[in-house]
Amino acid sequence: MPTIDVTDQVCPLSFVKAKLAMEDLAIGERLEVRLRAGEALANVTRSFEMEGQRVVGREQESPEVWRVVVERQV
Amino acid sequence: MPQFTQEQMERYSRHILIPGFGGVGQQRLLDAKVLVLGAGGLGSPALLYLAAAGIGTIGIVDGDCVDLSNLQRQIIHRTADIGRPKALSAQETLTALNPGVRIIVHSERMTGENAAALIAPYDAVVDGTDNFPTRFLANDACFFARRPLFTAAVFRFEGQLTSFLMQGSGPCYRCLFPEPPPPGLIPTCQEAGILGSVTGVLGTLLATEVIKHFAQTGEGLEGTLLLCDLLTATFRRVRFKRNPACPLCGDAPAITRVTGHSPVCGTR
């Protein structure tokens, strides 16, 4: 599963960078997104869901960083 | 996936965020080559938005110089540009706006002789000249070159806009108007007062149609004439079809090559 690190971006660029990585995948494939806790975590997961993608998992890597797995639906 | 630099990702982030547009749509804009006829009232906003949107290669055809009377609507030029070639002045503004796009200057008027060569390297043409001879010339040249043509016209508070994809099936400008009107019936440029912001609306609509076309999103205006009366803020759509009797794209065309018409007036 490919991983994209967007911990270096602020909103909405964190989602822009993750969305660009998602465009590489075929429908049904999954992307792991490494992002910062708080605003980025909330915005990126919600933005993917609003675009019709499915968030299939999330786990905390450290107090500051989360890993979210998103499956491409559209 | 298109590989965007951090600069491009930030610059075009508001495009990429649009559902159905994304990085794929943005890359299509970056790959597009668009020729804009006229850096005047319609061309100014069209050029500004096309360059800002990241249309990768933009050609500007204009043989005129900036005049004080232009500045009320031709917002790509500055007061300090008076007397300078419009195509050059426009290029400077666009390069300052977006150094990532390639701007090609054609400081000449499009004629029957140079039209085919001017259009050939581009994927589409925007006619912002708003004069009858160039509108017919652009129509004919785009028809033979099979290049989509986006065209608009303005008069006082009114404007009209349409697109011709020129892919064989659709109508062309001569399906609406077979021949240019006789010179006596054409309002001279001096007679045609125009609110600057009206050219802004129509030029911006031109850019929007071009961007949609290349991003492959939404519905275009092929076969539809959009009529705008901005004095009453009214927009109306009129459908039209290919005319089998059209002298250019009809069943028995009388026009078989591009011929020039002499412009009625040099003002844009």
Ligand SMILES: [Zn+2]
């Ligand atoms: Zn026709």
